[in-house]
Amino acid sequence: MSKAPQLHQKPEKFIRTADHPAVVLLHAGFWLTAGFAVIALPFFVLLTGDFRPPPIGVLWDFSMGCGFAALSLTAIQFALTGRIRVLTSPFGADIVYVFHRFLSWGAVALMFAHFGVLYFWYEPALGVLNPLKARWELTLGRLALLCFAALIVTSELRKRVKLDYHWWRVIHVSLAVIGFAAAVAHVLGVGKYSAMEDTRSLWIGVTVVWVGFILWSRLVRPLVQTFNPWRVVSNEDEGGGVHTLTLRPEGRPLTAWRPGQFAWLSIGHSPWSMKEHPFTISTAPDRGPQISVSIKALGDDSGRLIKTQPGAVAYVDGPFGTFSIDREAAAEGFVMVAGGVGITPVIANLHALQSRKDPRPVILIYANATLDVVAFRDELDRIAQDIDLTIVHVLEEVPDGWTGETGRIDEAVLERHLPDRSRSWPHMLCGPAPMTGAVIKALRKMGVSARQIDLEVFDMV
Ligand SMILES: Cc1cc2nc3c(=O)[nH]c(=O)nc-3n(C[C@H](O)[C@H](O)[C@H](O)COP(=O)(O)OP(=O)(O)OC[C@H]3O[C@@H](n4cnc5c(N)ncnc54)[C@H](O)[C@@H]3O)c2cc1C
Incomplete structure (x- = not known):
């Protein structure tokens, strides 16, 4: 199946400095530190300056801390989902979306802690609940809480209640923008920690930056696209x-x-x-x-x-995205596992190896329901003429006379086709979640380290 290419270009030629593992780690470290700094900034300013109002009690301070941390975490979500390339590149867009999901849970939990402590220990501070009689800034705080809780519920239940993806997205963006605006107005309106000129400027400054992210992703980016x-x-x-x-x-x-x-x-x-x-x-x-x-x-x-x-x-x-052979300059070969349409990022990487005449061996294990639904069958055979590619088709239903693998990809299939020397190669997986889950489990049992397994997720939300 495989033909050794005559000529090849050094893979290093295609590796950009940004893909070097040390640079990726540095990038990741920078963004994580920046994220913590954004959350810590309001606390630092409030606790070190002369801005702190007279203390009321530990629980009160705890509640206020939760409120500010929730607002900072919420603001970070706009950067995470704003498709900012320098931010997503060290992690991969799918990881950033997973991060977004868990941070959102954290932000809403902090909001409930903020409200809950006030409700149980300082109820008079909340005033009346009726929005027609309540102070506007307190109503806005409650509106923000409702918007963010609704964001979480609609996201978690979207598939179960079969909410159309497009409408879910419209609702998601609208709730996020309304909720964030209400939360900032709440902080400025209550004014306890933001009444002084300097702290007010801090909140307004921070808000302008986050609004900038929203304008960038919803206005400037589409505008640039219309010109291109x-x-x-x-x-x-x-x-x-x-x-x-x-x-x-x-x-x-x-x-x-x-x-x-x-x-x-x-x-x-x-x-x-x-x-x-x-x-x-x-x-x-x-x-x-x-x-x-x-x-x-x-x-x-x-x-x-x-x-x-x-x-x-x-x-x-x-x-x-980061599902790329270019991030693996030192790899001696590649194992690629695809299921159904998960073949597309694999094909892109194979095309690159082909046009660079890269001599490194690739073993592709490709699962499909039947032979008729195998996409890129001829194209894969053509690529295998040019590079050292071994293709293993795994079919659930096989045609007469089939001598290849049958059923689903499991440990036995992997053991049969992956030589011992491939354990240290990168393993690139893309396909339905049950397939990739089973393959990861099997590979780990076979001694492949988690670091050697890269996953492309087609379902980010
Ligand atoms: C990184 C990545 C790469 C992908 N590459 C390919 C590819 O090469 N070929 C291919 O056929 N498919 C690919 N997909 C999947 C493709 O994006 C979805 O199949 C498509 O968006 C479905 O849209 P729909 O309106 O037809 O289906 P719907 O019924 O509206 O959605 C089906 C599911 O697809 C997901 N989805 C829908 N729209 C989006 C969106 N805008 N953003 C994120 N997820 C969405 C949702 O989970 C949704 O439940 C990729 C997905 C991701 C995340």
Whole structure:
């Protein structure tokens, strides 16, 4: 199956300094420190200056601390979800979204702690609950609490109550903006810790920065996209219900994307519509400036996108993501495991190895329901002519005469095809969650360290 290439270019040639593990670690360390600093800043200013109002009690101070920490954590969410590339690149966009989810839980828990302590120990300070009679700034605090609680509930229950993804997103952004505005107005209106000129400026300054993030992601970024449209030049059926759209830049092309990265794509809607979806760029950067995305219909919008006719205008926002061979300069080979449409980031990485004539061995284990739905079957065979690629198809239902693997990918399948020397190679996984979960478990049992396993998640929320 594999042919050793004659010529090859040194993989190091394609590694950017930013992908060096030490630089990635430094980046990650910087952002984590910056995050803690943002949370700590209000406490530092309030506790070290002359701004502190006379103490009322430990529980009162605890409640106020929870309130300020909640507001800082909430503000950080706008940066986390604002698609800021320097922030997401050390971690990967999917990890950042997981982080966003857990921090949001933390922020809402702190808000409830803030309100709960006041409710149980200082109830008179809350005044009347009736918004028609209550002080406006206290009503706004309660409105913020309700908005953020609703954000968590709608996100956690979205799939169970079958809330349409697009409408969930509209509700999510609206609740976040209203809740944050109400929370800031609450702090400024109550004024206990923000009445002095300096602390008031701190809160207003911090708010301006966070509003800047919102304007950047919801206004400036879409505006930039409208000046840089793309044109769909072809739509090819790859088999298995996957269609590859090739796009030509009509404005500024994407620069410097790494194989395996993804972009947000919108076709048939303006960049402001929030009807954009993430898709892997399935061509290698070495083949730019045209890019391709390979889409499988999994819902309404992807079903519509696979029918796109050449000539349609598209908007592309990217690149994002870290599922890339370029982050593995020192690897001696690669194990790639894909299930269904999870093949797209794998294909992008294989295209890069192919066009660079990279001699390193790759073992691809590729799971599908039947042979008919295997996407990129011929393309994979073509790539295997050029690089040292071993392809292992694993089919749930097999055709007559099939001699390959049957069933699902499990430890026995992996043991049969992964030689001992591959344990130290990077293992790149993309596919349905039950498949990747089972594969990770099996690989760990086989002695592959967690650090050697990289996962691309197609379901960020
Ligand atoms: C990093 C990444 C790379 C991806 N690459 C590919 C690819 O190369 N090829 C491919 O076919 N699919 C890919 N996907 C999946 C693709 O984005 C979804 O299948 C698509 O968004 C479904 O939209 P829909 O309206 O058709 O389905 P819906 O029924 O609306 O949604 C189905 C599910 O897809 C998810 N989803 C929908 N819209 C979005 C969105 N805007 N952002 C995040 N998740 C969303 C939600 O969990 C939703 O429940 C990728 C996803 C991610 C996160």
